Amino acid sequence: MSLIQPFKSEIDFATGDLSPQRATLRRRLSDMKLMYADRNEAARILSEEGDRLIYEVQGVELPEEEGQIPHCTTRILPGRVGDEYHMTKGHYHARREQGEVYFGLSGRGYLLLQTDSGQTSEIEMVAGSAAYVPPYWAHRTVNIGAEDFVFFSVWEARAGHDYGTIERDGFRMLVLLRDGQPTVVDNPKYV
Ligand code: M6P
Numbered sequence: 711m712s713l714i715q716p717f718k719s720e721i722d723f724a725t726g727d728l729s730p731q732r733a734t735l736r737r738r739l740s741d742m743k744l745m746y747a748d749r750n751e752a753a754r755i756l757s758e759e760g761d762r763l764i765y766e767v768q769g770v771e772l773p774e775e776e777g778q779i780p781h782c783t784t785r786i787l788p789g790r791v792g793d794e795y796h797m798t799k800g801h802y803h804a805r806r807e808q809g810e811v812y813f814g815l816s817g818r819g820y821l822l823l824q825t826d827s828g829q830t831s832e833i834e835m836v837a838g839s840a841a842y843v844p845p846y847w848a849h850r851t852v853n854i855g856a857e858d859f860v861f862f863s864v865w866e867a868r869a870g871h872d873y874g875t876i877e878r879d880g881f882r883m884l885v886l887l888r889d890g891q892p893t894v895v896d897n898p899k900y901v
């Protein structure tokens with residue numbers, strides 16, 4: 711176990727920016743063009759409008775050891791690909807028995823959750839919402855507002871990210887614009 715010196719970050723709730731600056735991961739449409747329901751629209755945006763930024767994650771880098779507690783901010787930009795709102799890739803934890811906590815900092819979003827055995831849940835999040843992602847639940851976040859949706863996350867270092875399952879099977883629910891409202895619907899293409 712590494713002995714890490716105590717430290718802090720100042721968080722800008724509107725942007726998710728951390729000070730001092732931390733490692734930043736940016737995901738663009740090209741990184742997840744196959745994840746949107748309307749792949750033709752994703753391809754059209756890429757060729758006609760360019761490779762838009764969908765979300766960025768800023769976090770502290772800690773060793774993946776028992777007891778370390780990584781934490782980060784995620785900022786999802788507002789927008790849609792066709793009718794589908796901007797979202798994260800979504801993942802199960804590689805160690806399924808590890809949970810996570812999300813805390814809303816600004817904007818509006820949905821936290822979508824699902825289990826291997828077919829249960830689903832959707833939690834609306836605003837600034838101040840503290841949501842619990844229990845062990846065994848895959849999780850994806852979606853920006854349903856006109857502003858950035860920003861939240862803070864905390865998990866155990868050994869949880870790891872399993873992206874492959876969602877990349878292969880998709881997510882059971884989609885969040886689409888329907889009658890002027892963000893609406894959670896079943897994903898007809900879910901495997
Ligand atoms: C949250 C946490 C992170 C995750 C990020 C983006 O902040 O769950 O671990 O990386 O969301 O989600 P994803 O990894 O699914 O793209």
Ligand code: ZN
Nearest residue numbers: 803810849865
């Ligand atoms: Zn997670």
